Amino acid sequence: MADLAPSGHGAADASAPQSLDNSTLGFWIFLSAECILFASLIGTYILLHNQTNGGPSPQSIFDLRLTFIGTIALLASSFTMVIAYVHTLGGRYAAMRQWLVVTILLGLVFEVETAYEFKGFWDKGLTLQTSPFGSAFYTLVGFHAMHVLFGVFWITSLIFYSYKKTFSAESATKVGVMGLYWHFVDVVWIVIFSVVYLLGKAA
Amino acid sequence: MAAISKPEAQPHVVEPYEAGKGLWSWLNVVDHKRIAHLYFMASGLFFLTGGSEALLMRIQLFHPNNHFVSAETFNQLFTMHGTTMIFLAVMPLFIAFFNAVVPLMIGARDVAYPRLNALSFWLFLAGGLFLNSSWFLGGAPDAGWFSYAPISTSLYNPGLGIDFYAIGLQIAGIGTLATGVNFLVTILNMRAPGMSLMRLPLFVWTVLVTSVLVILAFPALTVNLFFLMFDRIIGTQFFAVASGGQPLLWANLFWVFGHPEVYILVLPTFGIISEVVSTFSRKPLFGYSTMVLATVSIGFLSFMVWVHHMFTLGYGPWVNSIFALTTMMIAVPTGVKIFNWLATMWGGHIRFSVPMMWVVSFLVTFTIGGMSGVMLAMAPADLQFNDSYFVVAHFHYVMIGGSLFGILAGLYYWFPKITGRMLNETVGKVSFWLVNIGFNVTFFPMHFLGLIGMPRRIYTYAPGLGFTTWNEVATTGAFILGTGFAILVANVIVSLASGPKAVADPWDARTLEWGLPSPVAPYNFSHIPLVRGRDPLWVEKTHGDGRIPAAPGVHEHAPDGTVHMPQPTALPLLMAACITALGYALLYRNLYVAIVAGAVAVYTMHRSMFSPDPGEYMRIAPELETMALEGGAH
């Protein structure tokens, strides 16, 4: 016989705090979709990276020193994001904003490095249209760079938004979700850096 | 709280009777129940479009060497028929049910993200209109609904048709992905007190698993469509054989999406059937825990079978054997469900109103579809079946005889709750018989046609091969089927306008939504309910006074007896319009329009993230519930 549970027992309660609020839970779920997206792009890159069509190959064209600079900047930016979040939880919004600005700057270092790298490759004869390798490389790393850029706009908007009086009630959630996005983009970069650049040079 | 001076941020009190009047209210809609209406109407129209495309094909195939339509037109017809039916008819019809019923079944006031919900609808509509505008703008796509490379690349398919396909599906796909996230969060986070996961109605379980499939499958299609768009528009080399590109990349990514997609198209039907069979047998669903386990297993296994669409692509006996075995595995939980539905009926008191009639015919036709599915899973045999009319027969048996018959059962079942009126039973029975006869006469012969050598996607065939008679039979059946659907649609339209008013619980049903008035008030529940067991309304009928109790300790009413609801906004419509403009800009290779449209789209996204919904306060009208419940169960 179906049990008649008394109110609120062992169930999600509309008024009690959820284990994760709607925004955060929804964003984690959205990130799982993004995982599949990047997995498809990375899988495609692995399939096509040897198809160089007479053009440059990963071995010949990658310069790990340059990519390393961008990687360090992006990894550091995750660290500064955490610092900003700690300040958010403590209600220290001025400090939060400062560290968010640092995060943006580090993100922009990554973007500039990536753009510079792309320009260098393009001039050396590796374009989107040169070969399947070129197409897969620029699409994968380009999609990632677009995600970083979107993140930079997001952080900027959040900085402006943090001046509103309503901010304190929702700050933890809003900064938390954005932080989640930023860390995700960073983790994806670690995978891309390893699969594309490190293995590209080693193979 | 509100010290902001912007006009839209001031809360105002809305009367429930006022909500939703006028055309503008349909454009700035955020109420999930009204969004459901929009989905029903739009997918109904796309369904009729797809059906017309089918009838034109059947006329062409009536005689060998027929010239009713040209080869080029026929290729566009079969492409658009498949794409429309799958993406613009069946899937959105299910989403209509998700919207109409899921929040009610779990005791919630709305979905987790009402504005995103509206955006999902507008993007679906936009994508569908974009795709169908191809008929008038230079030609529809013509490479089939799975659009294999390289026939879909610009080398073999110049012209805009495939661009319409890629961009249109991309637009609609964003909407669907958002729906998946929305309903998963809704079901996980917004259940009423007492509604544990193992007390969820099975329909809600199927929505949960379907949402997970959407979230994990659609990104593969998104990436694939980007590759196709890039190859066609900017000259990348993903699928270009001459430079080392890989056509099989398209096929694999497509079916990694495509197989879960067909389970997205069938799991919700399993949920609907479960609800209807239980209500009309007057018994709880037999083996609820097993049904939940089966649903989850089917969802999980659906990601492990995709190569069975590619047995003929030359991957060899190891790969083919593995995927043949996984495909057979997925037949086990599916079969278990059929036995559990039969066991639900066994020992019950079965009432054969129209919804239950659809359940019975579903049990027959879906089983036949499952049978041909197992036959297809045998990889060596599939080398004969693949790309023949046997496959066409199989998927129409599971899509129409499975998915659509479940949808029709749900339509007749939930119509009173959604619209406040009853569909005509007699007309319903007439269309039931016409559809069933027409459907079987059309599609059963296609099994034979495949077995005697007729491939699919051919605009004509030679006489003397034995194809003619069965094609004539199938075409005749198609017109009977079409007549049945026409009568069904007429039933819907006439009943909407002047059908008899429905009481709250016309079927003596078991789940929460039947304790609410028909149609449901905009705020759903005057008090968030307390759920005391599985089949919560039945629990109250047998162990209570038949009314749904309010959950104690839930303080959400304002002192003046109003409740906070999302505020209608046209922002989602604007965003969808910008994305559509962006789509046309890409189609016509116009960079300036693309940049402007993209910028405005990003701005609308920014607004939705950083201008939170101020909401509005709606007065609860308990008199609505009292009046409806006094009408009593039928």
Add this chain to the structure above:
Amino acid sequence: MLLAGGATALAAGTPESEFNPAGPVAALQLSYIELSFWIMAGIFIVVAGVLVFTVIRFRERRGQEKEVPPQVEGNTLLEIVWTIVPILLLAILGVVTVSGSFALADLAPPSKAVVVDVVGHQYWFAYQYTNLGVTTANELHIPVGEKIDLELQSADVMHAWWVPRLGGKIDSVPGRTNYMWIEASKPGIYTGQCAEFCGTGHADMRIVVDAQSPAQFNAWLNAMKHPASVPTSGLAKQGYTDFATAGCDACHSITGTNYTVGVIGPNLTGLANRPMIAGNILPNTPANLAAWLHNPPGVKPGALMPNLHLSPGKIKALVAYLESLK
């Protein structure tokens, strides 16, 4: 009733029926179709039988409207049984499937067998007998009673070579080579068509297989390597010259002539011996040949052979020449 009707029609033996296998591959596949069909039919009869019984026996009777039947929630033993039984039935099919997959991948050793490169084009199939030095198109000759290895390729988009009475299909994927084997048990003509959508002309891309005794097959090979000599008089000689001036030799080759560079169109050696033309959609008659030469895309929508706007005189000469290609 539909089932009985279908069975009757099939028993009559349509030309491409899988129920009339002409070789071991098709026979194996038919045995799988029959095995799975009967197992599935058995399950269906059980399901349908229970359904019919339930619908009649447990229908709500007059007067029962207020009654509630026993609210049975489940029966673990029953559920276990109806989970295990299908698993066992599917296991049978699974074992058979695996063994069959490997059997069908077991090609004959290439050094000993007839190996044919089957190349799909829009909208015709080219055949190259790699170790026998013969190239032809549209009509495949094979000796009976031995495994024929097919190497499947494509010159453009995906195609699939399908002759149902001989066996199933493996697709031709551009950029890769796929493999399958067929075997004809008895001499005869077996037909089929392309079974992977390849464009406008997909429906008009048909296949003819002529399975012959080894002696006849060798005779055919010989005729292909030593075809009739170039005509020396009459309209046919005129046609032979026109073949170059009209530009046909840019796309078509013919053994025993100077026309050896054309590879994007079908090889026309021995054309007069073929029963069908234009991707096997028309009987090989002078009238049909003339209509084809007059306007190929008009005859076969999507045909990549262009309308060369040939004069009627030229067409007559060309037809005479083509009819001499024995």
